[in-house]
Amino acid sequence: MARKRKAGDGTVRQRKDGRWEGRIVIGYDDNGYPKTKNVLAKTKKECVEKLQKLKAECGGLKPEKVRPEMAFGDWLTYWYENHSKPKIRPTTQETYESRIRLHIIPEIGDIPLNKLTQNDLQQFYGRLKNSGRKRFTDKYGEGLSDRMVRMCHATCRSALEKAVQDGLIRVNPAIGCKLPPKKAREMQVLTREELQRFLIQAKFEGYYEVFLLDLATGLRRGELMALQWDDLNFKTGVLNVNKQVYDVRGQLQISTPKTKNSVRKIVLPPAVVAVLREYKKTVDSRWMFPSPVKEDCPITPGVVRRRLQLILEHAGCKHVRFHDLRHTFATLALESGMDVKTLSAMLGHVSAATTLDIYTHITDDMRLTAAANIDRGIGKAAPQEDASE
Structure with a gap:
């Protein structure tokens, strides 16, 4: 079995024409989909070397650059790529990437990690609820659903909790934020x-x-x-x-x-x-x-x-x-x-x-x-007067 590459190292595969192709994600478009670059080589070893060179040329956040005053958007990207993405399925990755790139980073990504406050997050959630929708506004209105607001909060909270664990910030500002109520999705059944x-x-x-x-x-x-x-x-x-x-x-x-x-x-x-x-x-x-x-x-x-x-x-x-x-x-x-x-x-x-x-x-x-049945059963079993009396 081929050894699985670490998250962030890119992918390497052999094409049908016999050549090896390496590919890495270099960013995301306006819809949250990843933009990639690739390299081609005759051997796997050469492909891996080219891919490492390409990765270095494209830059990217290195662990040594993680610091308390870094932009929250940079921390969120680092947290997602290294701590969240490897644990979730591809379909879940799409939803994470979409809300990170479309909603969170454009709104609060420039705020320094150690300066982000609960008030910043609370106002951000309010903007999402009132005017955060990027597409299909004619059909669904300007604001995002309560569920999407809660999902954006969950992503921020998880990323900030990791920052607390790594000693970058003292407390998690997402804890205690007021959120839209969680509503159970209406269940429909066929008769x-x-x-x-x-x-x-x-x-x-x-x-x-x-x-x-x-x-x-x-x-x-x-x-x-x-x-x-x-x-x-x-x-x-x-x-x-x-x-x-x-x-x-x-x-x-x-x-x-x-x-x-x-x-x-x-x-x-x-x-x-x-x-x-x-x-x-x-x-x-x-x-x-x-x-x-x-x-x-x-x-x-x-x-x-x-x-x-x-x-x-x-x-x-x-x-x-x-x-x-x-x-x-x-x-x-x-x-x-x-x-x-x-x-x-x-x-x-x-x-x-x-x-x-x-x-x-x-x-x-x-x-x-069941209670009605028990009640009827008890009623039938009520004590009767002794006939001899």
Whole structure:
């Protein structure tokens, strides 16, 4: 296995023409996307040497230049590249880079690290909320959402906490800032009548097996698209969930799920196994849901998301997100009597507490029903007067 290069060292790969290519990030454009430079060489060793030379020519922040009076934007870039980026996934990197380059650095990046105050941050969050949106202002208005403001704060707070740990500043000015309230995202679920119409329409449009399996398991979209036939044991009905697929700027990436609990085994209902057995006869691919246009490749997550919206529209159902199919599965499972711990394991949650927190409205209804049943039971068991008396 090739040794992984350190964060910030750039990437080295061999091209199809046999030459070696090295590439480093030298900056970011107005949309937050990285700008790169590359070198070419006949051997890997020569490529690495050229890449090191290019890196030196382009400059960049060196650890010895880290100091308390440096610009907060420089510290934020150094913190992200060396302490945050190596730990997060490519899709998460995009969102971090976007808010750092589009929002944080342009607004407060020039303030010296050791001069940045809580008031600076508080005013910054206020500007984001009132007029911070860079794109789609006609559709969404001038201000950023409460969620984006909180995310910008989380990035600043983490970077400043590292500065405290490294002795560059004494206290973290982000602690104690007032933020927009955290709002739970509204959960939408399909009714049983809508589910029936939806699955009939999905079958008509050739996507029945995809959505049937998702509604029977509550898999995340990336987990569903990453399934291969080897993951399913047709004899036992056990489905192994051990990978996910995600799109990074048009390129599909396969990785292990984000948490240990997301790697799990799910026992499928016999009826679903029977449907998949018949469906397999029509598929000539190792992928359970192969792309119709790309060889040896699963369906792109974005494609199946768009297809969902079309099927919902054609079936006369309300529009829901793909993730709401997962909520629909969980709701039906709880209403059918599945215990929370079992559901938590099926969904790949870290703990049953996470499941309870997300589906508290359903479990509250279940508690009320249970209380009513107990009340009726106690009422029937009320002591009767002794007939002999």
